[in-house]
Amino acid sequence: xxxxxxxxxSLIRNHYNNINEWLEKMTAKVINEKNAEAETHFxxxxxxxxxxxxxARERIIPFDLIPRIFTFSEWSKLEKGVxxxxxxxxxxxxxxxxxxxxxxxxxxxxxxxxKKKSYEVSMFGFTPPRSIYSPIVGIDLVRTNHNEYFVLExxxxxxxxxxxxxxxxxxxxxxxxxxxxxxxxxxxxxYPTRLLQTLMSLAPIKCNTxxxxxxxxxxxxxxxxxxxxxxxxxxxxxxxxxxxxxxxxGEFLYMKTVDGPxxxxxxxxxxxxxxxxxxxxxxxxxxxxxxxxxxYRTGGVNICSAPGAGIADDKAIYIYVxxxxxxxxxxxxxxxNVQTWSCDKDDDLNYVLDNLSDLxxxxxxxxxxxxxLIGPKSSKSSIEEFRRKLSANPxxxxxxxxxxLSFSPTLIKNQVEGRRVDLRPFCLMGENAQLSSGxxxxxxxxxxxxVVNSSQGGGVKDTWVLAE
Amino acid sequence: xxxxxxxxxxxxxRYMERAETNARLLDVGYRMSLFPNPNGYNNExxxxxxxxxxxxxxxxxxxxxxxxxxxxxxxxxxxxxxxVFNCILNARSNALVVRTSFTPESWLAINKTYQEILKLKNxxxxxxxxxxxxxWTIEQVNLFRGSLSSLLRNxxxxxxxxxxxxxxxxxxARLLDVxxxxxxxxxxxxxxNIDNMQWSILLRSLSSxxxxxxxxxxxxxxxxxxxxxxxxxxxxxxxxFCIQNIVKHLTNLTCSPEKVNKIYNTLKNLNIKIQEEKIExxxxxxxxxxxxxxxxKISSVDSDIQKEFFN
Numbered sequence: 001x002x003x004x005x006x007x008x009x010s011l012i013r014n015h016y017n018n019i020n021e022w023l024e025k026m027t028a029k030v031i032n033e034k035n036a037e038a039e040t041h042f043x044x045x046x047x048x049x050x051x052x053x054x055x056a057r058e059r060i061i062p063f064d065l066i067p068r069i070f071t072f073s074e075w076s077k078l079e080k081g082v083x084x085x086x087x088x089x090x091x092x093x094x095x096x097x098x099x100x101x102x103x104x105x106x107x108x109x110x111x112x113x114x115k116k117k118s119y120e121v122s123m124f125g126f127t128p129p130r131s132i133y134s135p136i137v138g139i140d141l142v143r144t145n146h147n148e149y150f151v152l153e154x155x156x157x158x159x160x161x162x163x164x165x166x167x168x169x170x171x172x173x174x175x176x177x178x179x180x181x182x183x184x185x186x187x188x189x190x191y192p193t194r195l196l197q198t199l200m201s202l203a204p205i206k207c208n209t210x211x212x213x214x215x216x217x218x219x220x221x222x223x224x225x226x227x228x229x230x231x232x233x234x235x236x237x238x239x240x241x242x243x244x245x246x247x248x249x250g251e252f253l254y255m256k257t258v259d260g261p262x263x264x265x266x267x268x269x270x271x272x273x274x275x276x277x278x279x280x281x282x283x284x285x286x287x288x289x290x291x292x293x294x295x296y297r298t299g300g301v302n303i304c305s306a307p308g309a310g311i312a313d314d315k316a317i318y319i320y321v322x323x324x325x326x327x328x329x330x331x332x333x334x335x336x337n338v339q340t341w342s343c344d345k346d347d348d349l350n351y352v353l354d355n356l357s358d359l360x361x362x363x364x365x366x367x368x369x370x371x372x373l374i375g376p377k378s379s380k381s382s383i384e385e386f387r388r389k390l391s392a393n394p395x396x397x398x399x400x401x402x403x404x405l406s407f408s409p410t411l412i413k414n415q416v417e418g419r420r421v422d423l424r425p426f427c428l429m430g431e432n433a434q435l436s437s438g439x440x441x442x443x444x445x446x447x448x449x450x451v452v453n454s455s456q457g458g459g460v461k462d463t464w465v466l467a468e
Numbered sequence: 469x470x471x472x473x474x475x476x477x478x479x480x481x482r483y484m485e486r487a488e489t490n491a492r493l494l495d496v497g498y499r500m501s502l503f504p505n506p507n508g509y510n511n512e513x514x515x516x517x518x519x520x521x522x523x524x525x526x527x528x529x530x531x532x533x534x535x536x537x538x539x540x541x542x543x544x545x546x547x548x549x550x551x552v553f554n555c556i557l558n559a560r561s562n563a564l565v566v567r568t569s570f571t572p573e574s575w576l577a578i579n580k581t582y583q584e585i586l587k588l589k590n591x592x593x594x595x596x597x598x599x600x601x602x603x604w605t606i607e608q609v610n611l612f613r614g615s616l617s618s619l620l621r622n623x624x625x626x627x628x629x630x631x632x633x634x635x636x637x638x639x640x641a642r643l644l645d646v647x648x649x650x651x652x653x654x655x656x657x658x659x660x661n662i663d664n665m666q667w668s669i670l671l672r673s674l675s676s677x678x679x680x681x682x683x684x685x686x687x688x689x690x691x692x693x694x695x696x697x698x699x700x701x702x703x704x705x706x707x708x709f710c711i712q713n714i715v716k717h718l719t720n721l722t723c724s725p726e727k728v729n730k731i732y733n734t735l736k737n738l739n740i741k742i743q744e745e746k747i748e749x750x751x752x753x754x755x756x757x758x759x760x761x762x763x764x765k766i767s768s769v770d771s772d773i774q775k776e777f778f779n
Contacts, residue, residue, distance in 0.1 A: 043579075043583055044576055044579055044580055044583070045572075045575075045576070045579075046564065046567075046575070046579050220565075221561060221564050221565055226564070230564070230565075230567055230568055233568055234567070234568035239470055239473075240565075240568060241470060242472070244472070245470050245471070245472055255470060256470065256471045256472070257469055257470055257471060257723070258469050258470075258471055258474045258623060258721075258723040258724060258777050259469075259723040259724060260724065
């Protein structure tokens with residue numbers, strides 16, 4: 001097991017020395033006060049999420065006071081690796097919606113792509129501005145050793161969590177300003193500006209102004225990421241719209257304002273493909289903007305991310321990302337994939353069934369840490385129950401070994417204890433490819449747990465990247 | 469600015485204003501209940517319900533009118549669309565949508581109010597807590613209004629204030645009307661002790677008791693109070709003041725001049741009339757008739773604003 005702070009039982013890693021001193025000076029009273037302050041702050045600003053639970057109107061994610069720290073050189077490697085991956089994923093999308101070279105080269109079987117629901121037929125033959133399909137890529141990473149990172153999954157549609165990255169930093173700077181005097185922490189507060197620049201650099205062909213009008217399209221206040229939508233549009237200074245605020249007339253998309261219609265050039269959408277355009281996708285959808293796909297395909301507006309971008313983060317496609325990197329970029333992958341058995345192959349399925357108690361099995365279309373089996377942590381009976389589900393629908397599952405996620409010091413009942421963490425940094429792809437200088441660190445607050453999802457007792461931490 | 473944003477801003481300040489009016493109304497009822505009643509006549513809580521426009525809803529739910537139930541209905545009840553709780557809930561869910569269109573302080577003011585009223589609602593309150601609840605509500609609404617002072621003076625600001633003054637004009641007019649036709653059911657009381665006491669309670673409920681003393685010398689008479697609350701444009705709750713401010717924030721809008729003009733034209737005469745009117749001629753004409761006309765006019769201005777700008 002790898003501990004982010006302790007090199008050995010008695011030896012602290014250099015870059016955690018300051019934090020260690022700070023921790024030793026903090027009394028239980030101060031910790032309690034600061035925890036309460038953070039909670040009040042998060043409630044007041046409204047950074048809440050809704051869960052499937054009926055009991056609470058709104059919940060906040062537990063916030064751990066101890067930051068997770070990366071050195072400059074550690075981060076440089078991650079930065080190169082994530083950008084490499086984001087480039088390959090975009091190249092893959094451009095390819096499969098046009099020539100399909102990777103299929104002709106027999107690297108990825110065509111039925112894996114064309115039979116997927118997330119493959120969007122209406123995108124075939126159309127290339128969005130700069131060939132960017134997924135302008136914001138969130139890559140979920142785990143660390144298992146000093147120099148060993150694995151990619152758990154890619155998020156090419158509308159990855160969320162960046163508001164936590166920014167708000168966690170805000171609250172840390174507010175509560176512990178001294179920490180930022182003694183540590184050289186790379187700022188992240190320019191992320192919204194960079195995001196806006198990225199969106200503006202992706203203006204459609206028919207846009208003839210140097211300052212394209214961008215909007216953020218949200219499904220509305222009931223969406224669990226609604227805070228993030230309003231936060232980002234606020235920080236970028238753009239309108240947050242719902243689909244009823246938009247309409248198509250002629251070749252363009254407009255929003256309804258008190259001044260009358262105003263033309264929109266770029267839509268940063270945080271709604272699913274299905275709800276974009278009832279004329280093109282789900283005809284039963286009552287939300288959506290009729291005709292927006294026609295405007296999009298004729299260069300009147302850009303939709304970010306592109307419809308159909310989700311095929312690139314499909315769990316069955318994930319297996320091929322290292323191959324994509326070699327194929328499109330001619331480079332060796334910097335970040336590793338987790339070894340994955342895809343249960344629709346007979347050999348793989350047999351191996352998985354024989355080794356269920358050692359593996360993690362996930363639903364191909366699952367998310368949020370639901371519907372998965374963690375073999376080494378499960379009882380015999382739940383393994384047998386899962387075996388039946390898996391045998392009935394092998395196509396629906398993939399399996400991976402249980403990774404030994406790194407431990408990060410975490411305050412549990414005012415004591416510092418090791419808890420497992422993952423990381424989601426955010427990569428922007430526009431005129432430039434760039435990585436946020438930080439990301440969202442999620443922490444499994446329960447002892448021994450591997451599940452970091454907020455819906456299942458996960459918390460968050462501020463993530464520092466130290467300046468060179 | 470998005471039409472929907474303008475609409476939400478307009479309604480946020482309407483809801484906050486309404487929350488305050490309802491809290492003040494409860495305070496009126498509370499004060500009246502502490503005074504001895506004439507000839508066993510006891511209708512203060514019914515009057516309060518009537519003034520809040522909630523009497524029908526209340527009677528659908530309860531058979532008898534009593535303090536604790538009225539307080540609960542007007543303050544916390546989620547079945548009452550205008551309860552203080554619902555006003556704050558609605559203001560907050562609108563604010564959630566348009567929080568980017570005003571300052572973070574305005575959002576905080578509303579969201580903190582919401583967080584606290586959730587707690588208040590969960591604690592069973594005592595009837596004697598009512599003055600505290602009223603005070604708390606007024607304080608919260610003041611926090612919100614204060615936060616608006618740092619806003620950019622753009623159309624969003626004007627829509628917020630349009631909502632505030634449309635709501636206030638309506639509320640003040642209704643309170644006046646209630647004084648005449650509900651509080652004082654028998655004509656023979658007019659001019660008596662009870663009459664004057666009720667007038668001063670009305671002044672208190674409009675947070676204007678001390679202001680009235682500053683503005684008028686001599687005896688407290690119903691004519692002076694009517695003058696104060698209808699025509700005196702120094703009084704921030706008078707009908708005249710509300711109209712002037714509706715005109716001001718309407719004509720300050722920079723969007724769609726032709727729509728602004730259209731609404732202004734329907735409002736112009738009322739504004740001129742109320743600035744030139746004398747209270748004696750209003751009383752001769754009938755205060756109730758005057759107030760009814762006024763309420764109708766405000767409601768048509770409201771629907772014009774909604775139709776022209778929000779649809």
